[in-house]
Amino acid sequence: MSGEIRLSIGEVARRAGVRTSKIRYYESVGLLGAPARSGGRRTYDGEIIDALRVVQLAQQAGFTLAEVRRLLRDFDAATPASSRWRAMAERKLREVAALIELARRRQRLLEALMSCDCGQLADCVRPTLVPITRASTVTRG
Amino acid sequence: MSGEIRLSIGEVARRAGVRTSKIRYYESVGLLGAPARSGGRRTYDGEIIDALRVVQLAQQAGFTLAEVRRLLRDFDAATPASSRWRAMAERKLREVAALIELARRRQRLLEALMSCDCGQLADCVRPTLVPITRASTVTRG
DNA sequence: GTACGTCTTCAAGTGGACTTCAAGTCAAGG
DNA sequence: CCTTGACTTGAAGTCCACTTGAAGACGTAC
Numbered sequence: 001m002s003g004e005i006r007l008s009i010g011e012v013a014r015r016a017g018v019r020t021s022k023i024r025y026y027e028s029v030g031l032l033g034a035p036a037r038s039g040g041r042r043t044y045d046g047e048i049i050d051a052l053r054v055v056q057l058a059q060q061a062g063f064t065l066a067e068v069r070r071l072l073r074d075f076d077a078a079t080p081a082s083s084r085w086r087a088m089a090e091r092k093l094r095e096v097a098a099l100i101e102l103a104r105r106r107q108r109l110l111e112a113l114m115s116c117d118c119g120q121l122a123d124c125v126r127p128t129l130v131p132i133t134r135a136s137t138v139t140r141g
Numbered sequence: 142m143s144g145e146i147r148l149s150i151g152e153v154a155r156r157a158g159v160r161t162s163k164i165r166y167y168e169s170v171g172l173l174g175a176p177a178r179s180g181g182r183r184t185y186d187g188e189i190i191d192a193l194r195v196v197q198l199a200q201q202a203g204f205t206l207a208e209v210r211r212l213l214r215d216f217d218a219a220t221p222a223s224s225r226w227r228a229m230a231e232r233k234l235r236e237v238a239a240l241i242e243l244a245r246r247r248q249r250l251l252e253a254l255m256s257c258d259c260g261q262l263a264d265c266v267r268p269t270l271v272p273i274t275r276a277s278t279v280t281r282g
Numbered sequence: 283g284t285a286c287g288t289c290t291t292c293a294a295g296t297g298g299a300c301t302t303c304a305a306g307t308c309a310a311g312g
Numbered sequence: 313c314c315t316t317g318a319c320t321t322g323a324a325g326t327c328c329a330c331t332t333g334a335a336g337a338c339g340t341a342c
Contacts, residue, residue, distance in 0.1 A: 008288080008289080009288090009289075010287095010288065010289080019330085019331075020288095020289085021330070021331060021332080022329085022330065022331085024290095024291095025329075025330060025331085029329090039289095039338075039339090040289080040290065040337085040338085041288085041289055041290075041338090042289090042290095057250070059329095060246065060247065060250055061247055061250040061251050061254060062244075062247040062251070064328070064329085065328080065329070065330095066328090086255060089251050089254055089255050090255070092247075092251055093248065093251045093252070093255070096244050096247045096248050096251065097248070099244050100241055100244045100245070100248075103203075103237050103240050103241045103244065104241070105201065106201065106202050106203040106233075106237045107234065107237050107238070107241075109198070109201055109202040110202050110203070110230050110233055110234045110237065111234070113202060113230055114227060114230050114231070114234075149318080149319080150318090150319075151318065151319075160300085160301075161318095161319085162300070162301055162302080163299085163300070163301090165320095165321095166299075166300060166301085170299090180307095180308070180309085180319095181307075181308075181319080181320065182308085182318085182319055182320075183319090183320090200299095205298070205299090206298075206299070207298090
């Protein structure tokens with residue numbers, strides 16, 4: 001029990017493939033709890049690697065760090081019935097779907113641009129254009 | 142010819158559905174030329190609406206404002222043979238395709254998360270995880 | 283003793299597209 | 313004359329996820 005392995009921040013960074021600054025940053029924004037100290041220096045155990053992995057995973061899934069923080073709290077305060085993290089995931093899923101739709105619009109737009117088919121191009125743009133309203137203040141030169 | 146209609150920046154903003162600050166901002170970053178002034182105030186003709194529309198269109202296609210600026214210059218200095226804007230559009234098309242790929246990964250990840258299929262989840266994540274390397278500096282204590 | 287490497291802290295910088303603010307100008311209307 | 317509203321300017325603030333820098337402390341190897 002005395003041989004518990006503790007890692008320096010540099011070692012954690014090497015193992016997890018991140019910069020030390022990122023680990024300190026995560027701590028500063030409340031994603032990671034304050035670790036034990038030894039002579040003023042942070043010391044971690046192996047679990048920190050998993051924690052970093054979870055954050056990385058959630059980020060890959062499109063969550064912002066603020067959202068990851070909420071997710072982690074929800075996981076901890078696990079009310080198994082009304083799992084809020086599922087709601088968050090569903091919302092994010094819709095966001096990602098919308099993102100894909102947007103990207104598809106871009107593709108269509110770019111392809112129209114490339115082929116210089118201006119009619120098609122106008123069709124892509126029209127829905128987002130604000131109709132020109134009647135002038136209310138017109139200056140004459 | 143004396144009845145040429147000139148618009149105030151506020152009127153342009155209303156017609157185009159943007160804020161005046163955006164118009165000034167575009168001017169400040171060189172997307173729009175300096176307009177004529179009347180008593181110190183900007184006055185525009187109808188073409189400004191089209192210009193704003195073009196910027197909006199290019200943005201929808203995924204170009205940054207810096208890229209839009211380059212696009213406009215290339216359109217002006219139209220060397221019809223070596224049209225650089227086509228190259229830019231092609232590059233952007235590839236960028237958008239990559240973006241869609243990323244979003245699809247996110248979808249898969251989120252769906253795996255929702256179904257709590259951890260094996261599938263690990264498969265999604267594994268390629269981007271850094272393998273844990275041998276410790277070089279381990280603190281005991 | 284001194285050079286090296288790692289750690290500590292806090293502050294500020296990055297990029298992109300704007301918005302917001304402060305302080306002042308201008309013309310029209312009452 | 314005074315208010316109102318739209319305009320002018322430049323500077324600074326916003327969001328996000330970090331990184332970079334400065335300045336200092338500590339331990340270890342030579």
